[in-house]
Amino acid sequence: MNSLPTYEDRLSLNQISTKGWSLPEAVRGCAEAGVPAIGLWRDKVAETGLARSAKLCRDAGLAVSSLCRGGFLTAAGPAARRAALADNLQAIEEAAELGTDTLVLVVGGLPEGSRDLVGARAQVADLIGELAPHAGDFGVRLAIEPLHPMFCADRAVVSTLGQALDLAEPHPADRVGVVVDSYHVWWDPELAAQIARAGAGGRIAAYQVCDWTLPLPADPLLGRGHVGDGHIDFGRLTDLVAGAGYDGWVEVEIFNQRVWDAPGRETLETMKSRHLAHVVRR
Amino acid sequence: MNSLPTYEDRLSLNQISTKGWSLPEAVRGCAEAGVPAIGLWRDKVAETGLARSAKLCRDAGLAVSSLCRGGFLTAAGPAARRAALADNLQAIEEAAELGTDTLVLVVGGLPEGSRDLVGARAQVADLIGELAPHAGDFGVRLAIEPLHPMFCADRAVVSTLGQALDLAEPHPADRVGVVVDSYHVWWDPELAAQIARAGAGGRIAAYQVCDWTLPLPADPLLGRGHVGDGHIDFGRLTDLVAGAGYDGWVEVEIFNQRVWDAPGRETLETMKSRHLAHVVRR
Numbered sequence: 001m002n003s004l005p006t007y008e009d010r011l012s013l014n015q016i017s018t019k020g021w022s023l024p025e026a027v028r029g030c031a032e033a034g035v036p037a038i039g040l041w042r043d044k045v046a047e048t049g050l051a052r053s054a055k056l057c058r059d060a061g062l063a064v065s066s067l068c069r070g071g072f073l074t075a076a077g078p079a080a081r082r083a084a085l086a087d088n089l090q091a092i093e094e095a096a097e098l099g100t101d102t103l104v105l106v107v108g109g110l111p112e113g114s115r116d117l118v119g120a121r122a123q124v125a126d127l128i129g130e131l132a133p134h135a136g137d138f139g140v141r142l143a144i145e146p147l148h149p150m151f152c153a154d155r156a157v158v159s160t161l162g163q164a165l166d167l168a169e170p171h172p173a174d175r176v177g178v179v180v181d182s183y184h185v186w187w188d189p190e191l192a193a194q195i196a197r198a199g200a201g202g203r204i205a206a207y208q209v210c211d212w213t214l215p216l217p218a219d220p221l222l223g224r225g226h227v228g229d230g231h232i233d234f235g236r237l238t239d240l241v242a243g244a245g246y247d248g249w250v251e252v253e254i255f256n257q258r259v260w261d262a263p264g265r266e267t268l269e270t271m272k273s274r275h276l277a278h279v280v281r282r
Numbered sequence: 283m284n285s286l287p288t289y290e291d292r293l294s295l296n297q298i299s300t301k302g303w304s305l306p307e308a309v310r311g312c313a314e315a316g317v318p319a320i321g322l323w324r325d326k327v328a329e330t331g332l333a334r335s336a337k338l339c340r341d342a343g344l345a346v347s348s349l350c351r352g353g354f355l356t357a358a359g360p361a362a363r364r365a366a367l368a369d370n371l372q373a374i375e376e377a378a379e380l381g382t383d384t385l386v387l388v389v390g391g392l393p394e395g396s397r398d399l400v401g402a403r404a405q406v407a408d409l410i411g412e413l414a415p416h417a418g419d420f421g422v423r424l425a426i427e428p429l430h431p432m433f434c435a436d437r438a439v440v441s442t443l444g445q446a447l448d449l450a451e452p453h454p455a456d457r458v459g460v461v462v463d464s465y466h467v468w469w470d471p472e473l474a475a476q477i478a479r480a481g482a483g484g485r486i487a488a489y490q491v492c493d494w495t496l497p498l499p500a501d502p503l504l505g506r507g508h509v510g511d512g513h514i515d516f517g518r519l520t521d522l523v524a525g526a527g528y529d530g531w532v533e534v535e536i537f538n539q540r541v542w543d544a545p546g547r548e549t550l551e552t553m554k555s556r557h558l559a560h561v562v563r564r
Contacts (some may be wrong), residue, residue: 110513115513115514115515116515117468117469117515118518121471148431148432149430149431149432149469149470150430150431150432150498150502152468152469153469153494153496153512153513154496159469159470159471160470160471162471162472163471166471186399186434187399187431187434187435187441188431188441188442189403189441189442189444189445189448190444212435214435214436215501216432216498216502218500219497220432220498220502230435231392231397231435232397233397233398233399236400
């Protein structure tokens with residue numbers, strides 16, 4: 001059989017999409033809505049406690065699709081580098097304890113006052129090299145997330161899937177992979193080629209979805225829409241990801257004040273129907 | 283001699299930077315400030331009249347570095363395609379009459395209601411193929427401008443220099459080139475390679491500058507700053523452009539309400555000092 005994944009049973013709630021919910025509320029919400037997996041955030045895990053968070057997910061029968069997030073590797077100076085390493089080592093251990101093999105990395109923007117993009121990118125490569133063996137020790141994979149180029153200065157100097165793969169490929173595929181997030185990569189003229197490359201190398205660690213909607217809000221971090229509300233062709237994108245052999249979770253990650261203001265259950269129901277309408281392949 | 287261009291005498295005002303000025307005012311402003319070239323906008327030219335605009339520039343001894351802009355090639359349907367072709371043919375003639383060999387193309391975003399990015403990009407390639415011979419007839423070069431990926435949905439489905447070069451290279455280099463605009467390309471991990479490629483092919487038709495400043499404003503079109511106000515390393519970028527053999531104009535193109543609210547003379551003086559401080563090579 002060469003049948004491609006349909007993703008029908010692969011929906012996951014990234015818990016930022018229900019930002020108003022605590023971790024226990026999000027776990028209960030997923031269980032009640034029949035959503036089989038959840039992507040957790042470290043601040044929410046800390047609020048509830050690591051061991052208790054892990055137990056809540058296990059007891060509810062929920063898979064943990066990822067932990068968000070490590071990274072922020074670009075701050076200048078030895079002390080800042082050491083602090084970034086320490087924080088990421090802790091995140092790796094948290095991921096392992098939570099039962100996920102995927103730690104999402106948002107690598108960080110330009111250091112304060114710096115215009116040295118080349119240098120910041122080199123530092124990211126260095127620190128990923130230092131972290132990768134530790135991730136391997138814990139059975140966790142570092143999932144480098146390219147962010148949309150509009151976040152290059154302030155959030156992530158990794159801006160394309162191709163660049164993320166360049167960073168990942170020096171390391172074993174089970175230690176360093178990449179995130180395919182629709183919002184960040186949909187515009188890329190190299191999208192099909194780079195997803196194929198990622199799949200061929202076994203590097204797709206996560207597939208996250210939300211839509212590109214306009215106008216951008218005053219805070220451009222919060223402009224993401226439910227799947228189907230915007231300009232992204234999820235049929236094509238999902239076919240590329242499926243064709244590359246990815247059969248993991250489809251995690252819905254939405255930063256949007258209107259979505260956050262909606263009741264969590266409503267968000268989950270919308271997610272489910274949009275997943276069926278736009279993402280599931282038949 | 284293999285000396286690289288210093289750009290000291292290559293400063294040009296793109297007249298959008300002094301949006302409050304009419305074309306005659308902008309021409310006079312440049313002449314008084316000792317700025318030797320101007321990039322014109324079609325709406326401003328239309329306001330003043332084509333022949334008179336051309337004469338004003340000639341009489342002031344100003345070079346016309348470019349005409350902004352043609353493009354908007356993505357609208358769906360035969361009638362819209364014909365209208366886009368007609369408009370661009372007219373823009374080519376206007377460029378020739380104004381004495382510039384450079385017509386900047388902003389190719390347009392997704393057609394209304396469409397998510398077919400692949401199709402929109404294919405249509406752009408088609409229509410550039412139709413326009414290129416006409417541009418050649420008039421001694422004008424189509425300068426494809428990749429816009430920052432945040433404008434992919436609504437303004438330009440050409441998002442990287444590499445993609446612009448893919449579109450340009452099927453045509454003779456004196457008919458179709460690319461624009462290197464700092465704001466749109468600074469984040470690109472492929473920047474050095476693609477500028478070198480553009481230079482090797484003789485494809486750099488224009489070098490436009492302004493800075494990436496944060497936060498993005500409510501209208502993200504208007505977030506561009508004076509050179510030196512933001513996060514772009516103009517030393518590196520200019521060295522790449524110079525190393526690629528570009529010895530043309532350095533056109534300052536700023537979309538920013540605060541800059542537009544400033545007196546035009548002040549804008550020109552700021553441009554001149556920033557040009558010396560950040561762009562000129564020594």
